[in-house]
Structures are given as C-alpha cells and as structure tokens.
Amino acid sequence: MHNIRQWSTTHHPRWLVVLRVALGICLFFKGITFMSNTALLDRLLSGSPWAGNSPVLAILITWADLLCGFMLTVGLLTRLVALLQIPILIGAIIFINAQRSGFAIRSELGLALFVLILDILFLVEGSGPLSLDGYFFKNRERGSQGREIP
Numbered sequence: 001m002h003n004i005r006q007w008s009t010t011h012h013p014r015w016l017v018v019l020r021v022a023l024g025i026c027l028f029f030k031g032i033t034f035m036s037n038t039a040l041l042d043r044l045l046s047g048s049p050w051a052g053n054s055p056v057l058a059i060l061i062t063w064a065d066l067l068c069g070f071m072l073t074v075g076l077l078t079r080l081v082a083l084l085q086i087p088i089l090i091g092a093i094i095f096i097n098a099q100r101s102g103f104a105i106r107s108e109l110g111l112a113l114f115v116l117i118l119d120i121l122f123l124v125e126g127s128g129p130l131s132l133d134g135y136f137f138k139n140r141e142r143g144s145q146g147r148e149i150p
C-alpha cells in the first residue's frame with residue numbers, strides 16, 4: 001500500500017483533480033436526483049434481483065451517491081469512497097441498464113461505464129496532492145507541535 005501511495009504522489013497529474021471533482025459533483029447530483037424523484041429509483045430497482053429490498057436499497061444508493069460524491073469532490077478518503085461506489089455501479093450496469101435496453105438513446109449505460117472506469121482509476125491513483133487527503137497526509141508530521149492547550 002505504501003508503494004502505491006508513493007507512486008501515486010509522484011505521478012499524479014493536476015488534470016486528474018478536475019476529473020475527480022467532476023466525478024464527485026456528478027455522483028452528488030445523481031444522489032439529489034434520486035432523492036427528489038424516489039419513484040424513478042424504485043422503478044429502476046423493480047427489475048433487479050433485489051426488488052424485495054427496494055426501499056432499503058434505494059435509501060442506501062441515494063445516500064451513498066450523496067456522501068461519496070461530496071467526499072470525492074473534496075478528496076477525502078478517496079480510495080475508500082471509490083471502492084464503495086464500484087458495487088453500486090456494477091449493479092447499475094448489469095441489473096438495470098442491461099435489462100432496459102442499455103444501448104438505447106436515452107440510456108445511462110455509457111455514463112455508468114465512464115463513472116465505473118473513473119472510480120477504478122481513483123481507487124488506484126488516490127486523491128492526489130490537491131485534496132483533503134493530501135493536506136492531512138502532508139500535515140500529519142506536524143502533529144500538535146507549537147499548539148499547547150491551556
């Protein structure tokens with residue numbers, strides 16, 4: 001894990017920050033869409049093998065998209081967040097988009113595949129130096145030096 005972090009730190013181009021933030025915003029707004037239109041998410045989940053747990057699954061997917069989107073945007077726990085999003089996206093690709101004519105014009109299969117690829121990229125790359133993860137990692141060595149609590 002240390003080798004991956006070291007390689008990621010030295011080979012992380014700045015333009016990946018823009019992709020990470022865009023991915024986070026996309027996931028966050030998808031969560032808002034699902035929250036404001038629960039009937040849409042219920043209809044999407046009705047054809048899945050987990051249709052019996054549809055209300056619980058809808059809540060989990062909605063909140064995962066909101067929280068993971070926010071955390072990706074600010075770059076906090078990026079690898080963990082990307083790992084949490086991968087099963088949701090695989091489920092969306094296999095069970096929802098593929099069943100509903102995934103290659104139709106209004107399908108979101110392309111977006112789901114693109115987001116899955118970006119999640120895998122950030123699972124490997126991490127958040128990079130321009131993130132809260134980078135800030136906390138860089139300032140971890142300082143600790144509480146210079147700060148005394150009365």
